[in-house]
Amino acid sequence: xxEESASLNxxxxxxxxxLAAGFxxxxxxFRFPPEPNGYLHIGHAAxxxxxxxxxxxxxxxxxxxxxxxxxxxxxxxxxxxIKYDIQWLGFxxxxxxxxxxxxxxxxxxxxxxxxxxxxxVDGQSAEAMAEQKGTPTTPGVAGPYRDNSVEENLSMxxxxxxxxxxxxxxxxxxxxxxxxPNMLMRDPILYRIVKKAHHxxxxxxxxxxxxxxxxxxxDYIEQISHSLCTLEFKMHxxxxxxxxxxxxxxxxxxxxxxxxxxxxxxxxxxxKRKLLELVQTKTVSGWDDPRMPTxxxxxxxxxxxESIRNFSELSGIxxxxxxxxxxxxxxxxxxxxxxxxTRVMAVLDPVKLVITNYPEGKTEILQxxxxxxDPKSGMHEVPFSRELYIEREDxxxxxxxxxxxxxLGNEVRLKSAYIIKGESVVKDxxxxxxxxxxxxxxxxxxxxxxEASTRKVKGTLHWVSIQHAIKAEVREYDRLFLxxxxxxxxxxxxxxxxxxxxxxxIKEAYLEPYLKNASLSDKFQFQRLGYFTLDKDSTSEQLVxxxxxxxxxxxxxxxxxxxxxxxxxxxxxxxxxxxxxxQRSAINEIQKIAKKYTNLSGDKLAAARADIAKLAEQVTYExxxxxxxxxxxxxxxxxxxxxxxxILLNKGQERNKEIDAFISAxxxxxxxxxxxxxxxxxxxxxx
RNA sequence: UGGUCUAUGGUGUAACUGGCAACACGUCUGAUUUUGGUUCAGAAGAGUCUAGGUUCGAGCCCUAGUAGACCAACCA
Numbered sequence: 111x112x113e114e115s116a117s118l119n120x121x122x123x124x125x126x127x128x129l130a131a132g133f134x135x136x137x138x139x140f141r142f143p144p145e146p147n148g149y150l151h152i153g154h155a156a157x158x159x160x161x162x163x164x165x166x167x168x169x170x171x172x173x174x175x176x177x178x179x180x181x182x183x184x185x186x187x188x189x190x191x192i193k194y195d196i197q198w199l200g201f202x203x204x205x206x207x208x209x210x211x212x213x214x215x216x217x218x219x220x221x222x223x224x225x226x227x228x229x230x231v232d233g234q235s236a237e238a239m240a241e242q243k244g245t246p247t248t249p250g251v252a253g254p255y256r257d258n259s260v261e262e263n264l265s266m267x268x269x270x271x272x273x274x275x276x277x278x279x280x281x282x283x284x285x286x287x288x289x290x291p292n293m294l295m296r297d298p299i300l301y302r303i304v305k306k307a308h309h310x311x312x313x314x315x316x317x318x319x320x321x322x323x324x325x326x327x328x329d330y331i332e333q334i335s336h337s338l339c340t341l342e343f344k345m346h347x348x349x350x351x352x353x354x355x356x357x358x359x360x361x362x363x364x365x366x367x368x369x370x371x372x373x374x375x376x377x378x379x380x381x382k383r384k385l386l387e388l389v390q391t392k393t394v395s396g397w398d399d400p401r402m403p404t405x406x407x408x409x410x411x412x413x414x415x416e417s418i419r420n421f422s423e424l425s426g427i428x429x430x431x432x433x434x435x436x437x438x439x440x441x442x443x444x445x446x447x448x449x450x451x452t453r454v455m456a457v458l459d460p461v462k463l464v465i466t467n468y469p470e471g472k473t474e475i476l477q478x479x480x481x482x483x484d485p486k487s488g489m490h491e492v493p494f495s496r497e498l499y500i501e502r503e504d505x506x507x508x509x510x511x512x513x514x515x516x517x518l519g520n521e522v523r524l525k526s527a528y529i530i531k532g533e534s535v536v537k538d539x540x541x542x543x544x545x546x547x548x549x550x551x552x553x554x555x556x557x558x559x560x561e562a563s564t565r566k567v568k569g570t571l572h573w574v575s576i577q578h579a580i581k582a583e584v585r586e587y588d589r590l591f592l593x594x595x596x597x598x599x600x601x602x603x604x605x606x607x608x609x610x611x612x613x614x615x616i617k618e619a620y621l622e623p624y625l626k627n628a629s630l631s632d633k634f635q636f637q638r639l640g641y642f643t644l645d646k647d648s649t650s651e652q653l654v655x656x657x658x659x660x661x662x663x664x665x666x667x668x669x670x671x672x673x674x675x676x677x678x679x680x681x682x683x684x685x686x687x688x689x690x691x692x693q694r695s696a697i698n699e700i701q702k703i704a705k706k707y708t709n710l711s712g713d714k715l716a717a718a719r720a721d722i723a724k725l726a727e728q729v730t731y732e733x734x735x736x737x738x739x740x741x742x743x744x745x746x747x748x749x750x751x752x753x754x755x756x757i758l759l760n761k762g763q764e765r766n767k768e769i770d771a772f773i774s775a776x777x778x779x780x781x782x783x784x785x786x787x788x789x790x791x792x793x794x795x796x797x
Numbered sequence: 798u799g800g801u802c803u804a805u806g807g808u809g810u811a812a813c814u815g816g817c818a819a820c821a822c823g824u825c826u827g828a829u830u831u832u833g834g835u836u837c838a839g840a841a842g843a844g845u846c847u848a849g850g851u852u853c854g855a856g857c858c859c860u861a862g863u864a865g866a867c868c869a870a871c872c873a
Contacts, residue, residue, distance in 0.1 A: 345801065
């Protein structure tokens with residue numbers, strides 16, 4: 111809060127404007143209004159961070175309001191999970207509210223609407239009503255119940271409430287405008303009959319209010335100043351305001367609804383319905399499966415509240431629909447965990463390493479840094495012995511100079527231990543390496559301060575002592591979907607894009623013994639591999655670790671680069687791209703200067719022209735010709751090209767059809783400067 | 798064929814009432830490093846959807862297009 115925030119998003123700006131216009135700061139009040147019909151996901155986190163963030167910024171209360179008007183879908187389990195997640199994210203709500211707390215008030219207001227002739231009971235089938243509603247392009251028509259008397263409506267509504275009718279037989283509708291271009295205004299439903307117990311009101315009610323009727327009035331009851339919701343409710347604003355108009359007391363605060371774009375994440379889906387489908391089809395193990403974009407899934411995966419809040423902050427708020435790349439989320443968690451996670455060693459794909467000059471049966475206790483990023487984090491002990499496991503991919507019998515790991519005849523450092531040299535391998539009948547034999551430089555032990563201990567070698571490997579290692583299960587995760595936006599395809603169901611290899615279980619990984627006492631909230635970095643956290647499936651006999659995210663890996667990237675090459679080369683057809691080491695080509699430089707040419711005047715203009723002329727000396731005609739096709743609008747570039755052309759012609763470039771066409775187009779242009787240059791070029795008088 | 802909204806590097810957001818398009822992620826160099834991590838230094842990449850217009854000057858204002866999203870649940 112010490113530094114001023116970079117720049118305000120449009121909602122923060124809106125509030126600033128309201129404040130500037132005289133809205134009293136102490137009346138600011140926000141709310142987060144989840145429906146308890148599913149678990150919160152990373153998209154909700156955006157809304158939570160927005161609303162609670164606004165509350166923190168202005169020191170204003172933020173209510174948690176459960177929008178529980180549909181007992182058919184809502185459950186206490188979700189209420190509890192939602193509350194837990196919000197607290198876990200680190201936010202505190204002012205008041206825990208429920209729309210169901212307002213059922214009586216809502217009912218009273220509905221009676222008032224009926225009395226004023228603004229609502230009526232309709233007994234038609236849903237299909238009939240839908241038909242009368244028309245379509246977006248054709249107006250609706252009035253149904254037969256629309257002009258029933260107030261008395262009749264009153265009595266029918268009473269009887270609905272009393273439970274005299276079947277579920278679905280009658281509804282209460284607002285009487286607004288069946289011809290409105292906004293479909294929502296064509297006599298929307300206020301109440302329907304649902305004969306199902308509610309998680310809070312039990313069987314007190316058998317009629318339940320609809321979202322539109324409930325939401326705005328709840329905001330009003332709680333005196334919410336700014337009711338922020340996602341874009342799909344934009345159309346509802348007209349209704350929101352209409353309902354408020356009917357009941358608002360001018361002495362009280364009138365809430366304002368504003369909309370922002372919901373946040374999508376690449377390679378996943380974000381709708382509760384689709385997440386529920388993943389759960390119900392057992393595609394994932396549950397709402398908190400570590401591959402799920404739910405708050406609980408991310409938590410189990412090892413994400414921290416800080417990382418999620420930071421992600422929301424970095425993602426920003428706007429009004430256009432967008433897909434944020436998961437790489438930003440991964441960046442956020444790496445950034446957080448790098449500072450805090452304890453460094454340990456674990457080998458996931460082991461191969462045996464024998465140090466032939468190290469005594470059999472000897473064990474040394476070495477010291478390992480807990481976190482090099484945090485000098486105060488201290489050290490922990492790690493046992494070392496003659497036989498170790500190292501990562502299978504950390505050894506090659508022979509390799510090129512770019513392989514920094516163990517090969518025969520080369521030296522590498524065993525992290526926190528000795529420098530070793532590969533000597534020989536033992537293979538089984540089918541040629542697989544079963545053991546690697548090496549010798550250690552016994553003077554090189556880390557931390558001893560000897561000259562040998564500070565020698566530089568080109569690689570460092572992680573390892574575990576076989577005798578001391580503990581076995582554990584490790585679960586690695588990949589993106590749940592293979593498509594960047596799995597639910598954006600009209601012709602294909604999102605389930606078709608499920609990644610069949612999103613879960614990789616390593617049944618027997620070897621960990622250093624320090625991990626024996628890990629607890630659920632601990633965050634570790636398995637050195638050189640990534641960040642890991644204990645999973646709740648762990649038992650006293652079997653630890654289970656989840657991989658949160660890998661370390662950035664420029665080596666792996668380099669290795670896979672050749673495969674990706676074709677794609678990239680397609681995007682690189684521009685011959686004007688940089689030449690040599692970061693050197694811009696002359697033609698590129700000219701383009702850059704020319705861009706702003708028309709904005710210049712006086713000395714600056716003269717200087718720019720001189721620069722272009724000078725650079726033009728180094729340009730070939732082949733480089734220049736493509737610029738002839740520059741759009742008419744980009745006058746600056748065309749002027750630059752014209753000046754360059756003049757120089758080239760002076761140097762003896764032959765005139766041709768393209769050149770003539772470019773010059774005459776320049777002569778005919780509306781821009782005076784361009785015409786000037788074209789004239790000069792045409793007459794050969796261009797110095 | 799209706800209404801509403803949106804359009805800025807690969808991605809996500811900036812640019813106060815018009816004034817040289819900025820930041821982050823990602824990508825690529827180089828240095829440092831007992832993690833091919835971190836850190837540090839640097840680079841490439843956008844003429845702001847298109848076409849007109851207003852203006853000395855437009856990402857921003859005007860007009861007309863184009864593209865995408867949303868809108869006809871007794872869901873929220």
